[in-house]
Every structure is written in C-alpha cells, then in structure tokens.
Amino acid sequence: MTFRLPGRAFIRRTLALAHAEVLHVKRDRAMLVQITMVPLIQLLIVSNAATFEIKRTPTYVIDYDRTSTSRGLVTRLASSGLVKVVGESTSPDESNDAMLSGRATLVLMIPREFEASLVRTGTATVGLDLNAEKGSAAGIVQSYVAQTLEAYSRELGVAIRPTRRNVAVRSAQFLSPRPDAGMIDVRARGWYNPTLDYKDYMVPAVLVALVTMVGTLLTAQNIAREKEVGTLEQLNVTPISRAEFVTAKLLPFWVLGLLDLTLGLIVGRIVFAMPIRGSLFLLYGAAGIYLIVALAIGLLISTLVDTQQQAMFISFFLIMIYLLISGLLTPIDSMPHWMQILSEFNPVRHFNAISRGVLIKGAGLRQITFQLTVLSIYAALAMTVAIRQYRKRTA
Amino acid sequence: MNALLGLLRKEWYHILRDRRTLFVIIFYPVVQVMLFGSSIRTDVRDVRLAIVDPTPDATTLELRNRFTASSVFRIVSVTPTDASLAHLFQTDTAQVAVAFQPRFGERLSRGEAAQVLVFSDATEPNSGTSRQMYVKKVLQDYQREIGLSTGAIRIEPRVRSRFNPTRVSANLFVPGLMAVILTIIAALMTALSLTREKETGTMEVLLVSPLRPWQIIVGKIAPYLAIGLFGVLSVYSVARIVFGVPMHGSLILLIAEGMLFILVSLSIGILISARTTSQRVAMLAVVMITLLPTQMLSGVVFPIESMPRFLQFMSQFFPARWFIVIVRGVMLKGVGLAYLWQETVILGVMAVILLTASTRSFKVRLQ
Numbered sequence: 001m002t003f004r005l006p007g008r009a010f011i012r013r014t015l016a017l018a019h020a021e022v023l024h025v026k027r028d029r030a031m032l033v034q035i036t037m038v039p040l041i042q043l044l045i046v047s048n049a050a051t052f053e054i055k056r057t058p059t060y061v062i063d064y065d066r067t068s069t070s071r072g073l074v075t076r077l078a079s080s081g082l083v084k085v086v087g088e089s090t091s092p093d094e095s096n097d098a099m100l101s102g103r104a105t106l107v108l109m110i111p112r113e114f115e116a117s118l119v120r121t122g123t124a125t126v127g128l129d130l131n132a133e134k135g136s137a138a139g140i141v142q143s144y145v146a147q148t149l150e151a152y153s154r155e156l157g158v159a160i161r162p163t164r165r166n167v168a169v170r171s172a173q174f175l176s177p178r179p180d181a182g183m184i185d186v187r188a189r190g191w192y193n194p195t196l197d198y199k200d201y202m203v204p205a206v207l208v209a210l211v212t213m214v215g216t217l218l219t220a221q222n223i224a225r226e227k228e229v230g231t232l233e234q235l236n237v238t239p240i241s242r243a244e245f246v247t248a249k250l251l252p253f254w255v256l257g258l259l260d261l262t263l264g265l266i267v268g269r270i271v272f273a274m275p276i277r278g279s280l281f282l283l284y285g286a287a288g289i290y291l292i293v294a295l296a297i298g299l300l301i302s303t304l305v306d307t308q309q310q311a312m313f314i315s316f317f318l319i320m321i322y323l324l325i326s327g328l329l330t331p332i333d334s335m336p337h338w339m340q341i342l343s344e345f346n347p348v349r350h351f352n353a354i355s356r357g358v359l360i361k362g363a364g365l366r367q368i369t370f371q372l373t374v375l376s377i378y379a380a381l382a383m384t385v386a387i388r389q390y391r392k393r394t395a
Numbered sequence: 396m397n398a399l400l401g402l403l404r405k406e407w408y409h410i411l412r413d414r415r416t417l418f419v420i421i422f423y424p425v426v427q428v429m430l431f432g433s434s435i436r437t438d439v440r441d442v443r444l445a446i447v448d449p450t451p452d453a454t455t456l457e458l459r460n461r462f463t464a465s466s467v468f469r470i471v472s473v474t475p476t477d478a479s480l481a482h483l484f485q486t487d488t489a490q491v492a493v494a495f496q497p498r499f500g501e502r503l504s505r506g507e508a509a510q511v512l513v514f515s516d517a518t519e520p521n522s523g524t525s526r527q528m529y530v531k532k533v534l535q536d537y538q539r540e541i542g543l544s545t546g547a548i549r550i551e552p553r554v555r556s557r558f559n560p561t562r563v564s565a566n567l568f569v570p571g572l573m574a575v576i577l578t579i580i581a582a583l584m585t586a587l588s589l590t591r592e593k594e595t596g597t598m599e600v601l602l603v604s605p606l607r608p609w610q611i612i613v614g615k616i617a618p619y620l621a622i623g624l625f626g627v628l629s630v631y632s633v634a635r636i637v638f639g640v641p642m643h644g645s646l647i648l649l650i651a652e653g654m655l656f657i658l659v660s661l662s663i664g665i666l667i668s669a670r671t672t673s674q675r676v677a678m679l680a681v682v683m684i685t686l687l688p689t690q691m692l693s694g695v696v697f698p699i700e701s702m703p704r705f706l707q708f709m710s711q712f713f714p715a716r717w718f719i720v721i722v723r724g725v726m727l728k729g730v731g732l733a734y735l736w737q738e739t740v741i742l743g744v745m746a747v748i749l750l751t752a753s754t755r756s757f758k759v760r761l762q
Contacts, residue, residue: 031675033679034679038679038682038683041683041687042687045687045688045691045692045706046687046691048702048703048706049691049692049697049702049706050691050696050697051697051701051702052520052521052697052698052701053520053521053701054521054701055700055701100728100730100734101734102720139525140521140524140525140528143525143528143532147528147531150535187510187511187512187513188512188513188514188515188527188530188531189512189513189514189515191484191514191515191516191517192484192516192517192518193517193518193520193523194517196517196520196523196524197520198520198701200518201518201519201520221675225675308674308675309413309416309587309591309674309678310413310416312678313416313419314419316419317419317422317423317426320427320430321426321430324427324430325430329696331519331522333441333490333522334522353487356518357485357486357487360518361484361485361518362485363485363486364485366482367482367485367486
C-alpha cells in the first residue's frame with residue numbers, strides 16, 4: 001500500500017462518504033438512541049451502582065457478660081457509625097439463623113467473665129463472626145472493629161486497672177497542655193477523594209467505557225450491517241481507495257466518540273459534581289488518540305464477521321475482556337501479577353489511567369507522557385493492521 | 396407434536412450452523428468467569444510507600460525498617476520535603492506517604508508529641524482506607540512496643556470468618572456470574588433469534604404453519620433451555636475446578652433454580668422480541684432491560700446494600716438479584732429451600748407472569 005499525500009480528490013471523496021455516513025446516523029433512530037440515551041443511562045446508573053462503599057454493618061450481639069463494660073463496648077461500636085445492632089439475645093442458634101438468612105453480617109460475642117477477666121488479667125477476648133462472602137469489605141470492617149476495640153480499651157485502661165504507670169500518664173495529661181504528650185500523634189488524610197466518595201472514582205472510568213463502546217461496538221456493527229444488506233459491495237465497486245473508505249467510515253464515529261465524551265463530562269459535572277482538576281484540553285487530546293485505537297479494533301472486528309449479530313457478540317466479548325482487565329471496575333494493583341502484565345497491552349488501561357489522573361488527580365502532560373506514548377504506538381499499529389485486513393473484494 | 400419436533404430440529408440447526416456465535420456462547424461463560432474470578436485480590440500487599448523524612452534519626456530509620464520488614468510495604472522514595480509527593484501520586488508511583496515531623500526522634504525522647512502525617516491516595520476509597528490502616532497499625536505496634544501506650548489492658552478480637560474464610564473474591568463473584576451468563580444466553584439469544592425471523596420474513600411462514608403459538612414458543616425456548624443448562628454446568632465446573640469455590644449445598648437444587656431463572660430470562664427475551672422489529676433494536680432493549688441491570692444492579696460485583704435507596708428498590712424488579720442470593724446461599728452457605736423459599740417464590744411468580752405475557756403478546760400478532 002502506498003501512502004500518498006492526501007490530494008484534493010482524496011479529501012473530496014472522503015468528505016462525501018463521511019457525509020453519507022452522517023446522514024445514516026441521523027436517520028437511524030436506534031442508532032441515535034444508542035449514541036445518546038444509552039451513554040446517559042449508563043452514566044447515571046453505573047456511577048451510582050458501582051460502589052463498594054461500606055455502609056453500617058448489620059450486627060447481631062450475644063452478650064453473656066451483661067456488665068457495664070460489655071454494654072459500654074456495644075454502645076461504643078454502635079455509636080462509631082459502622083455497626084448497626086439488628087438483634088440481641090443469648091442464643092447462638094438465633095445468631096446463626098440471622099447470619100444464614102443474611103439479616104446480620106457480623107456477630108459479636110462477649111463471653112461471660114469479660115469484665116472480670118479484664119480487671120484480673122488485663123486482657124479479654126471477644127468473638128467476631130464475620131460473613132466474609134464479600135472479601136475486601138469484610139477485611140475493612142474487621143480492621144475498623146479492631147481499631148474501635150483498641151480505642152475503647154485505651155480509654156478503659158485507666159479506669160479499670162489503675163497501675164502506677166497509668167496514673168502517672170494521666171496526671172501528666174492533666175498537667176500538660178497537650179493531651180498526648182510523649183505519644184506518636186498519627187494524623188491520616190486521604191488525598192484526591194477525602195470524602196471517600198465512590199462516584200468520584202467511577203465517573204471518569206465510566207467515561208472511558210462510553211468512549212470504548214461508541215468506538216468499537218458502533219463501528220463494528222455499522223460496517224457489518226453494510227455487509228449484511230449488501231451496500232458494502234456497492235461501495236467496493238466505486239473508485240474510492242481503501243484509505244478513503246476507512247477514513248470516511250471512521251471519521252464520523254471519531255467525532256461521535258468525542259461528542260459522547262463531552263456529553264458524559266457535562267452530566268458528570270452537573271449531576272455528580274465530578275472533580276475536573278487537570279486540563280480538559282489534555283483529556284480531549286488523549287481521547288482523540290485513544291479513539292483511533294478503539295475505532296481500528298471495531299474495523300478489525302467487522303472484517304472478521306458476516307452478520308450484525310456476530311459483530312455484536314464478538315465486540316461484546318472483546319469489550320468485556322478489555323474492560324475487566326483495565327482497572328476500570330477493580331484496581332489493577334489488586335489483580336494477580338500475570339494479569340497486571342497482560343493489562344499493559346490493553347489500551348483501555350492506559351486511557352483509564354489518563355482519565356483518572358487528569359480528572360481526579362490533576363495530572364499534567366509530564367505525568368501522563370508514558371500512557372500517551374503507549375496509546376500513540378497502539379493507534380499506529382492497530383490502524384495499520386485494520387486497513388491491511390480490510391479488503392475491497394469480498395472473498 | 397410432529398410439527399413441534401420439526402421446529403425444534405430447525406432451531407438446533409440454526410444454532411449449530413452459526414459457528415462464531417456458538418463459539419462465543421461456549422467460551423463467554425468460561426472466559427468471563429476466569430477473568431472476573433481472578434481479577435480481584437483482597438489482600439493488601441506490595442504497597443508503594445513514599446517517606447518524607449526531613450531529619451533522619453534512629454527512630455525514623457527504625458520505623459522505616461519496620462515498614463519494609465513487613466511484606467506489605469515497599470518504599471519507593473525517601474525525600475526530605477513533601478514537594479515531590481503530588482508528582483509521585485499523580486504518576487501512581489506511590490500509593491501512600493508517611494511524613495515525619497522534623498526532629499521526630501528527639502521530640503519523642505523528650506516526651507513531646509511527635510507528629511506523623513499519613514497521606515494515602517484515596518482515589519479508590521476502600522484501597523485507600525485499608526492502606527492507611529496498615530500504616531497506622533505499624534505505627535501503633537511500634538508505639539506499644541516502646542511502651543508509650545497508656546492502655547494497660549487489651550481487648551482481643553478473636554475473628555472467625557464464615558462462608559468464605561480465605562476471603563477469596565472468586566467465591567463471591569463466580570456464583571454471581573452465573574446469573575449474568577444465563578441472562579446473556581437466554582434473553583439475548585431468544586430475542587435475537589425471534590427478531591431475525593421477523594427481519595428475514597421467515598416468521599410469516601411459521602405463523603401460517605399449523606403450529607400453535609405455544610408450540611412456537613416452546614420450540615424457541617427448548618433449545619436455549621438446554622444451552623442454558625450447559626451454561627450452568629460449565630460455570631459450575633470452572634468455579635469448582637479452577638477456583639475451588641466450595642459447594643456446600645445441593646447441586647440438584649442449584650440446577651432446578653437455574654432452570655427457573657433461565658425460564659424467566661427466556662420469557663423476557665420473547666417479550667422483547669414481540670415488541671421490536673429489528674435485531675438491533677431488540678439487542679439494544681435486551682442490553683438496557685436485562686444485561687446492564689444484571690451486571691450492575693443485582694449485586695454480582697457491587698454489593699446492593701452500598702447502593703443508593705432508589706437503586707436498591709429498583710434492583711428488586713430484576714430476577715438476577717434473587718437468583719444471585721440463591722446461588723450464593725446454596726454454594727457458599729449450604730442452605731436449602733428452608734432459607735431460600737422467598738427468593739424461589741419470587742422467581743416463580745416472575746416466570747408465570749412473564750410467560751403468560753409473552754404467550755399473549757404472541758397471539759395478538761397472529762391476527
């Protein structure tokens with residue numbers, strides 16, 4: 001294939017064909033819905049639903065001790081805002097039932113002699129039965145409870161076992177202007193998302209998913225339909241070249257992808273108050289490059305199939321794999337090592353890193369140079385392969 | 396009856412002839428389960444830590460060693476100022492940073508409060524929180540060991556994790572995926588196969604044939620019921636063999652509930668195809684009405700109790716939500732109908748309503 005400089009004829013023919021494409025899109029109601037409504041609904045539903053936020057854990061309490069210390073512990077946990085007491089009794093059967101039926105996800109068991117043991121030996125155990133079906137959430141709940149217990153025992157320590165050291169520390173606290181004198185004072189802060197809102201994390205990723213869908217699915221489906229109804233043959237017998245055909249077919253979808261991104265950004269900003277900390281110009285530049293990759297993959301799929309149904313199934317299949325190992329829904333750092341390596345080859349991963357980096361963290365060009373370079377290489381590669389694969393003659 | 400058998404044969408040929416779609420149907424469940432099953436690890440490991448230490452001394456060096464000694468942290472940068480932290484976070488080089496106050500050790504030894512700032516990248520809130528808690532734990536352990544803690548008593552939690560003691564995420568996701576895969580096979584395939592008959596005009600031939608509406612529906616449903624059964628078994632096998640997901644309950648019950656769920660999905664597919672005329676519209680409707688809600692709203696990946704009220708309410712109308720409770724209950728908790736009868740009844744009612752509605756809407760078009 002020879003790469004000539006685009007002459008005037010090339011531009012004219014490409015634009016004419018692209019114009020036809022635009023008319024098709026405008027005429028086709030289903031397509032319009034696919035382009036406008038689907039992304040909107042996706043954005044609204046997915047951004048709200050895609051959350052691992054930990055709400056108050058429904059907890060069943062079995063308190064065999066029934067002393068002020070054990071009651072204090074229950075009250076302390078309940079008032080910490082992470083535990084909701086849903087039932088209480090001294091019957092293990094009932095707690096088991098609550099767990100099996102899903103009413104409770106945590107059972108707190110305070111043994112007999114809890115307070116007595118604390119006074120006598122300074123230690124006591126409590127039982128925590130955790131429904132660990134939801135692995136990571138269970139881990140966080142467990143650490144929260146452990147931290148609350150730690151804080152509670154620190155408070156209790158002075159009251160229950162007035163050792164010499166404790167008294168000394170207490171009087172030191174009383175005398176000193178700083179209550180935590182001689183302590184390591186740990187202050188923690190979460191950057192970029194101090195309110196720990198999952199929407200801030202998800203909306204930039206849903207934008208990536210939208211652009212991917214438009215780029216790959218719509219393109220594959222569109223060309224497959226021309227094949228199915230036979231209009232592709234008509235195009236093939238016209239004098240337009242492969243490069244012209246490909247450019248004209250892809251250009252409208254490239255623009256559409258950017259339009260959908262704009263739509264998503266506006267909705268994300270207005271409805272979800274999504275942060276935009278970096279440069280939008282940079283984001284659009286990256287999206288422009290990424291869309292070339294997505295479109296080329298769509299074109300490749302369309303060359304492999306005969307019908308729309310096949311195009312849909314195969315694009316769905318691919319997009320699913322793509323999105324799953326991109327860090328879109330689940331962080332890449334929590335994937336197994338082999339999958340992390342595999343994901344380096346996934347363009348979605350890099351665009352997603354750019355989207356989150358620019359929008360949430362305010363990353364600039366210097367911070368995303370690596371991802372941009374990788375995407376540019378993929379764009380050049382994918383486009384070359386797709387154009388080579390596309391043949392004007394049908395078999 | 397002969398006519399029905401003929402129709403069944405025809406459907407089989409259709410399915411078997413389309414190799415690429417068949418390939419996707421067979422491999423979709425396997426690949427999705429493999430990917431999802433291994434895409435989430437919940438243990439915190441290899442956290443990239445940045446240290447800001449303006450005046451390194453024995454105490455801060457000791458603390459640094461403690462961070463690296465645990466397999467949890469890997470120190471990626473040590474700087475005297477926090478100026479470069481933003482860059483480290485933005486490029487994702489560091490995930491958490493610990494900044495010591497100047498003259499940290501000195502202050503501590505003089506009995507003053509020594510401050511440590513812990514910054515974590517909370518872009519993904521839960522990971523951010525867990526990493527932060529790990530850092531705090533290292534600091535607290537150190538504090539306790541050097542005897543700075545005032546708490547002379549300890550309440551020790553003895554934790555027992557039930558139903559998924561190793562907290563393997565595959566145990567959570569894989570059973571849920573069964574619902575997604577069955578929805579795709581059942582609803583999407585049926586809707587597409589019926590609308591394709593309309594699009595290509597062969598539906599008319601079916602309608603003028605002596606077949607009764609219910610026979611057409613049975614003919615369309617039966618093959619996909621079989622494929623769905625295959626789907627249940629393949630997800631089950633991958634779950635058991637590859638991921639070692641436990642099976643505490645009865646397989647027969649699981650298969651029976653699976654068939655019930657497939658029936659519901661199939662009727663949705665038929666209902667959609669009765670109201671649409673082209674494959675693309677049908678496909679769009681299926682994605683919007685069943686696939687997206689099943690993936691996002693049924694608790695497959697994201698827990699329902701974390702969602703806003705409105706979506707929690709909405710999720711009750713999607714059959715997958717109930718089916719997932721059943722699958723997890725049977726596989727992970729080993730419970731039987733005694734605990735799952737409510738979900739089963741809901742699915743049953745949905746099946747009856749939807750099947751009636753789809754047969755009805757089919758009749759209308761006969762006239």
